Amino acid sequence: MNIRSDDIRDDDGLCEVIEHDEAALAVARAAVPADGHLKRARDLFDALGDDTRLRIVAALARTELCVCDLAQVAGVSESAVSHQLRLLRNLDLVTFRRQGKRAVYRLADECVRDLLSSALGHVAEGGGVR
Amino acid sequence: MNIRSDDIRDDDGLCEVIEHDEAALAVARAAVPADGHLKRARDLFDALGDDTRLRIVAALARTELCVCDLAQVAGVSESAVSHQLRLLRNLDLVTFRRQGKRAVYRLADECVRDLLSSALGHVAEGGGVR
DNA sequence: ATATCATCTGAGCGTATGTTCATATGTTGA
DNA sequence: TCAACATATGAACATACGCTCAGATGATAT
Numbered sequence: 001m002n003i004r005s006d007d008i009r010d011d012d013g014l015c016e017v018i019e020h021d022e023a024a025l026a027v028a029r030a031a032v033p034a035d036g037h038l039k040r041a042r043d044l045f046d047a048l049g050d051d052t053r054l055r056i057v058a059a060l061a062r063t064e065l066c067v068c069d070l071a072q073v074a075g076v077s078e079s080a081v082s083h084q085l086r087l088l089r090n091l092d093l094v095t096f097r098r099q100g101k102r103a104v105y106r107l108a109d110e111c112v113r114d115l116l117s118s119a120l121g122h123v124a125e126g127g128g129v130r
Numbered sequence: 131m132n133i134r135s136d137d138i139r140d141d142d143g144l145c146e147v148i149e150h151d152e153a154a155l156a157v158a159r160a161a162v163p164a165d166g167h168l169k170r171a172r173d174l175f176d177a178l179g180d181d182t183r184l185r186i187v188a189a190l191a192r193t194e195l196c197v198c199d200l201a202q203v204a205g206v207s208e209s210a211v212s213h214q215l216r217l218l219r220n221l222d223l224v225t226f227r228r229q230g231k232r233a234v235y236r237l238a239d240e241c242v243r244d245l246l247s248s249a250l251g252h253v254a255e256g257g258g259v260r
Numbered sequence: 261a262t263a264t265c266a267t268c269t270g271a272g273c274g275t276a277t278g279t280t281c282a283t284a285t286g287t288t289g290a
Numbered sequence: 291t292c293a294a295c296a297t298a299t300g301a302a303c304a305t306a307c308g309c310t311c312a313g314a315t316g317a318t319a320t
Contacts, residue, residue, distance in 0.1 A: 021199065028189035028203045033250060038184060041249045046179030052308080054172050059158035067267060069151065073158045080309055082268055101266045101317050111252030116171075118248055120163055122241030123170045182278080197297060210279055212298055231287050231296045 043091055048115065052076050053084050060094060061113045064106035173221055178245065182206050183214050190224060191243050194236035 033041065048054055055074040059065055067085065071078040085105060088094040095108040107113060163171065178184055185204040189195055197215065201208040215235060218224040225238040237243060 021196075024193045024195055025199050025202065027193045028195055028199065031192035032185050032188045032203060033253075037250060037253045038181065038188075040253045041246075042179055042181055042184050044179075044249050044253070045175045045177075045184070045245075047175075049172055049174075049176030049179040050308080051168065051172055054168060054175070055162050058162045058168075062161035063154045063157045065154055065158055066151075069155050069158065072155065073162060076308090077310075078267075079269090079311080082266095083308075086268080098317085101264095103267060109252075111249070114252065115175075115245060115248055118245055119171045119174055119241070120167060122239075122244065123163075123167045123174070180278080206278090207280075208297075209281080209299090212296095213278075216298075228287085231294095233297060 044093075044111070044115065047088060047091055047093055048112070048119075050084075052080065053088065056081065056084060056088070057093070057107070057112055058116060060105060060107045061116055064104050066099075066102040066104050068102075070105065174223075174241070174245065177218060177221055177223055178242070178249075180214075182210065183218065186211065186214060186218070187223070187237070187242055188246060190235060190237050191246055194234050196229070196232040196234050198232075200235065 032038070048057060052074050056070055059070065059073045065073070067081055068078055070085070071081045074081055074084075085094060085096075089096075093107065093109050093112050094105050096103045096105040098104075162168070178187060182204050186200055189200060189203045195203065197211055198208055200215070201211045204211055204214075215224060215226075219226075223237065223239050223242050224235050226233045226235040228234075
């Protein structure tokens with residue numbers, strides 16, 4: 001399907017390089033997830049790749065919270081939180097139940113907790129601020 | 131520091147709600163990482179929250195590759211890949227060595243591999259396309 | 261029903277982001 | 291040195307994003 005215009009190179013004798021190249025390319029192509037999985041993983045990472053949402057999710061990883069409390073924790077307006085919660089809802093990362101006037105949110109997917117603790121673990125180790 | 135304007139509510143008798151609320155808030159505040167760690171984690175997730183970069187990183191998780199091969203794998207121009215590689219370099223997520231004219235890139239941080247496999251694992255389980 | 265509170269939503273706005281294009285830099289071989 | 295190739299970079303452009311603001315929706319209590 002993908003035609004490499006540089007399959008034949010004028011490298012003369014450097015067969016090793018070419019072979020290694022082709023082998024690596026094959027491995028690499030196989031390593032890239034199919035579109036569906038790639039998109040889902042990208043959405044996951046993208047959801048966590050924002051200060052406000054990361055704060056929201058980090059908080060919800062420990063306890064369920066209503067919108068106004070999430071706004072306090074995240075340090076933004078309740079409207080801003082609501083918008084971000086909709087995004088997280090659409091990705092099925094959070095759910096909520098109504099409690100009186102409140103909407104109490106909690107994590108809907110364990111993988112978020114996993115990714116979060118994994119990332120924070122690595123950050124705490126050696127990948128500090130630099 | 132943070133003054134809650136709604137510390138005193140006109141909820142009359144619903145003390146339980148108030149107490150739960152305050153307790154949850156305290157837990158939540160403690161759960162949110164300090165700025166430095168938060169920023170680093172956010173950068174990490176943000177780096178992976180893009181199709182092109184995710185393809186690049188997924189490929190590099192298996193083998194080192196030069197720029198032009200990464201362009202093939204990611205399905206974008208070599209210039210676009212170069213820009214994204216600079217971003218990943220600035221976050222210390224990838225490094226490269228020169229091999230002749232080529233710049234051979236590889237992952238610089240194990241945590242990327244971890245996060246990637248963790249996310250893809252979860253995706254493969256039940257968090258499919260939906 | 262009305263008032264109040266909590267949340268949600270769409271529009272608008274400024275900024276950030278990813279790509280392309282043209283060009284610069286750097287490396288190799290003639 | 292020069293030509294060819296691989297990569298890097300800056301400017302420009304279109305799009306995506308996150309926030310604010312105003313107003314809508316929904317729930318509770320009077």
